Amino acid sequence: MEFVPEKGKRPPPVDCTSLILPALSIGNVGQLAVDLLISTWRAERVGYLDDPNVLPCVGNDPYSPVPSGDLALPLEAYVSGSNGPMLIQQRSPIVKGMMIEFAKNLAEFAASSGKKDVVILSGLDFGRWQRIDTSGGSQTYYLSSVNSDGYDDRCEKFGWKRLPEYNPDQKSWNYLRASAEGTSCVEEGFPGEDDLEEEDYYPSLPFSALFSFFKAKGLNVTCLLCYCSEGDNIPDSFHLAEASCKLFGIRPTGEGDGWLIPYSWQTVYGPPPDVSIF
Template structure:
């Protein structure tokens, strides 16, 4: 399952892990793109699993132009003990539970895991409340009680995150394995969700600034847009068709 570059093992003890779900608008994956590009994270390997539809393509980041895109990539920032998983394809559903169990074994020694997701905007029932909701395991709550007390997010009490993909299922697997885990999602609409991705990272930084350590410029965090975002919706329409 684990294919590493220039190393034999991946020691995640004491690390913070960020994992996107395959959700509405790809908002979580876009947020991870921003994080990887902004921190100039280094690719250390990728995952191979029957749940992942194979994909291969050019680099998604200008700071690492020699790399190639794969179905699931692992990026690391050793200075901040931060690892980001990035998924490029949807899952084959009948194998997703196996993938979740494998991920749980891989990250079981991490200090904390944050799953990013999104939900359909029209599923938000309370007007005027925060567009973010979250769920945390008991161990995550115990470790971050003070930070959670200061956020304006609503705690999610439901059984389904509509449009949230595999986020809630992975959360329950990690919670069962007693991994400190949080699921954070934002209500979004389909379309250009690059703005939602930026807002997710900024909101997460309010809680997690101690381990995200994003560069601050003029009292605002500095985010770098990945080169791959230039073609989020494909090439421009050629004038030759008119």
């Protein structure tokens, strides 16, 4: 993975040791949350990441009210201020079967660029939620590298719950850990889509590979997760963005409630229906 600095922009400050990024999953909640953070924190794009395992794509600037011709690419790096975390936005999926290789490359980039703390944002399939309690609204789940069982006192103080389905001794989690540590001697690789069992669902998601490889590099990793369904996932993205702010002790700086909505969200679901059809 190669970091390509933005022309005419200052490089990321050396004391920028925190990283926030999405893990692609149901509803694209992680990507929407990163969009919201970039817009609200008025983060500046400082470069691009080039990796052969990410499908190519190109688009217009999603944060400017007047398109200036700046192109948006698959992996972009943003920085907010001199002490803010770096944010990586991923706009296209990983080449099928290459998630582990991508996670390896991204973890190597993070470690070599001096990152110490990593936050991964992702959605989970609401249909697999075993203990449903919506009385308090959306619930934040987490997975942390602080302890081997994924538990973190700091996250618990925020009222978040450790992902109960996390089992570091399960075979697929073991495979990810061994692959990340370079000690894999497993004869069988990770199960394919058609061979996944119920217990393989969570380790098969992108956040799990990223978590395993970042952790193997000695970085402090926290996954912030929420259950959702396909559809209008903007409320879920606010939920994860707010959790990220709590974790870093940063308050939203936009107007009103503090959030600055990205301009690209105005066309996320297209124009309203023609009223004549009713």
